[in-house]
Amino acid sequence: MADSNDGYYEALWPRSPRQVQLKPLAKRLDTLEGKRIAQLWDYVFRGDEVYALLEEGLKERFPNVQWVSYKEFGNTHGGEEREVVASLARRFKELKVDAAISGMGC
Amino acid sequence: MLRASVAAEEAGIPSSTLVCDGFLGLAANTSIGLGMPNIPVATVPGHTGVQSKEELRRNILDVTLNDVVNNLTGETSVATEESEPGARDIVVKGGFDEVNRYFYEHGLADGLPVVPPTVERVEQFLRHTDRDPDEVLGILLPDNRAATVWSVAVNGVMAGCRPEYMPVLVALVDAMADPYYGVEHSGNTPGGETLIVLNGPIVKELGFNYTQGVMRDGFLPNTSVGRFWRLYLRNVAGFLPHKNDKATFGNTWRVVVPENEDVVKEIGWEPLSVDMGFAAGDNTVTISRFTGGNHISSISGSTPEEMLPYLADGVVRQYSWQIMFTVGQGMGTLRPLILLGPIIARTIGAWKWSKRDLQQYLYDHARMPAHEYERILRDWTAKPTWNLEEEWRLGRIPKVFFESSDPERRVPLVWDPEDYMIVVTGDPARNAAYVFAHNGVLGYPVTKKIDSLKALPRSRAPKKERHVAAP
Numbered sequence: 001m002a003d004s005n006d007g008y009y010e011a012l013w014p015r016s017p018r019q020v021q022l023k024p025l026a027k028r029l030d031t032l033e034g035k036r037i038a039q040l041w042d043y044v045f046r047g048d049e050v051y052a053l054l055e056e057g058l059k060e061r062f063p064n065v066q067w068v069s070y071k072e073f074g075n076t077h078g079g080e081e082r083e084v085v086a087s088l089a090r091r092f093k094e095l096k097v098d099a100a101i102s103g104m105g106c
Numbered sequence: 107m108l109r110a111s112v113a114a115e116e117a118g119i120p121s122s123t124l125v126c127d128g129f130l131g132l133a134a135n136t137s138i139g140l141g142m143p144n145i146p147v148a149t150v151p152g153h154t155g156v157q158s159k160e161e162l163r164r165n166i167l168d169v170t171l172n173d174v175v176n177n178l179t180g181e182t183s184v185a186t187e188e189s190e191p192g193a194r195d196i197v198v199k200g201g202f203d204e205v206n207r208y209f210y211e212h213g214l215a216d217g218l219p220v221v222p223p224t225v226e227r228v229e230q231f232l233r234h235t236d237r238d239p240d241e242v243l244g245i246l247l248p249d250n251r252a253a254t255v256w257s258v259a260v261n262g263v264m265a266g267c268r269p270e271y272m273p274v275l276v277a278l279v280d281a282m283a284d285p286y287y288g289v290e291h292s293g294n295t296p297g298g299e300t301l302i303v304l305n306g307p308i309v310k311e312l313g314f315n316y317t318q319g320v321m322r323d324g325f326l327p328n329t330s331v332g333r334f335w336r337l338y339l340r341n342v343a344g345f346l347p348h349k350n351d352k353a354t355f356g357n358t359w360r361v362v363v364p365e366n367e368d369v370v371k372e373i374g375w376e377p378l379s380v381d382m383g384f385a386a387g388d389n390t391v392t393i394s395r396f397t398g399g400n401h402i403s404s405i406s407g408s409t410p411e412e413m414l415p416y417l418a419d420g421v422v423r424q425y426s427w428q429i430m431f432t433v434g435q436g437m438g439t440l441r442p443l444i445l446l447g448p449i450i451a452r453t454i455g456a457w458k459w460s461k462r463d464l465q466q467y468l469y470d471h472a473r474m475p476a477h478e479y480e481r482i483l484r485d486w487t488a489k490p491t492w493n494l495e496e497e498w499r500l501g502r503i504p505k506v507f508f509e510s511s512d513p514e515r516r517v518p519l520v521w522d523p524e525d526y527m528i529v530v531t532g533d534p535a536r537n538a539a540y541v542f543a544h545n546g547v548l549g550y551p552v553t554k555k556i557d558s559l560k561a562l563p564r565s566r567a568p569k570k571e572r573h574v575a576a577p
Contacts, residue, residue: 006201009222013191014214014264014341016257020141020250022185023112026120029179037178038119040110043435046154046162050124053166054174061175076110078435079547082285085110089117099178100114103124105107105133106153 032062035098040088041070042077045104054101068095076102108133109290112140122177123147124170126154132293135349139250144185148173193256196225209264213346216337216359220264227269231259234272234560243276244283247290249344253279257342265334270559271312271327275334277391277556278302282338284552287393291548293345297353298397298545300335301443303529304364305379306389308556316364318533320445321540323361332361357398365529369448373455378529381461382553389556394441394527395549399542400424405447406537410454410467417444417539418471424543425519427487431546433503434483434492438521439547444468444528445540451530461528469523473516476507527551 029035037058041047051070058065073091074084092100111121125133125147137145151165191197198208205222209215221227232239232255239256246253255276262275282289292300309316315325323329336359345351370377379390402420407413421442431440454464476494483492494517498508507517520526532538 006203008199008201009205009224010196010199011205011209011222011224012228012260013193013195013197014209014223014257014260014337015190015249016193016251016254016342017190018139018250019245019252020139022143022187023116023141025142025145025182026115026118028120028182032175032178038114040107040114042107045126047124049159049162050150050154050166050170053163054171057167057171058175075435076107079437079439081109085113088110088113092114092117092119097119100111100119100121101124101148101174102107102111102114102121104126104150104154105123105129105147106126106150106155 034064036066038068038097038100039070040102045106047104122174139248144183146177223260223263227263230269246343266330273557277554281554287552293351296397297356298395299357302362303392308389309364314364328361392553394551395545396542402539421472436546443542448534465523465526477513
């Protein structure tokens, strides 16, 4: 309970409503076999080595998996981020991409 | 990374986002504001920056690989939406302590007591702007909330600002929402903090300190407006430590730094606001984000040539990994800021040096050997591909970075002399400067004009009728 010098206030919420609605995720694939996977990278935190390892590991499980290199897309986090991210839908279509991996969140 | 993944999902392409252990919480919070709280991520154990090749190999093949396969082919979880109060809802009623306890426990305050934002106080602020309270100045990531004039007033009250600061607060949020600034990067690991530079007659009209101790707390407008910035980042943009703010160490908010335009005018220079494209005499705020800085003490000499080698050396010493914003991730977006003590500015100006001459001097002399530049980028900060010759041959950087193949050639910190921002301020009686290390594209300088101050009698302002939702 407030003491006699503590006053009385009705305080407003200092946030404002979120402007985004829930969005559905894309349909997942049945298998990665024979599919083309895009590599998206922000050019930091050893993503080039990570993608090389993922290529190696996935090839063992899905021998016909194909890759579209990060070099096709540009840096996804930096001076060109807005342009690169805005171009992804078009680039995926042009490059016949089935799935995408995006790194490195580190 | 998540923004790229969301773009993929929106295009109908399933995604997997590679996230280091310590960033899983950040990813979970950021994905809410992106509208896909259930977007799948693949864990990268530990941090790649400190792992041997063998450790990295084991982590990726044993852990990350399975997550990637599951993310792209498995079931996804169902997203749910959390309910929140309305924009004008009263969320707590009670005494000062009770209100502050509520705000602190709900992540709505910075750790210091806030002024309770009541309807009456908010309306006092709104009387100092002609803008509609519902006007949206922009949408702020990562929370994806509308930056309304109303919310500016609410957070201005909380920060302890006076109502007449409202036009400054509105201009600041207008700048925060400018895409060139890049507010969405405000939670990145270097933990940089914004510096607000104020120009124009408003500095004196509102009583800002622009002389001795200009970066020190203790001056109501400088301090409370600086605090407002951080509260707004927290409450509306959504940057909370341990959630969307991933600062490794972080910085506390900075007080506002106004320029000493009396001295600027006296020596025939133009203020920062003019350098940023506005007219002399305009009231402006300039924001940019800095990861740190240093005081350059006792700059001595009676001519620019005697003084400036020390200053140029001090500038170089503030820059290490940040040169990735010159060559690399930011490409020409590094904008060092130098606060120049009035004595230094007067001495340089007395020799008929313009601000442009000073910028050119720093461009020519604040340099480092090319091999050192490449070592910082390529070897020390593990940026694997960058080599100045290669970048120049690909047409991505100016010729000045590869004028010869001599590894000892000296290359600049920035692309152009005008990239140096110079602000005259601080103690008029001391020969010193302060150099800030810029955060490049992740907090690029943006300037906004401040709306005119309204000359309202403080105690007799007409009360406007505004709709406020019942609690």
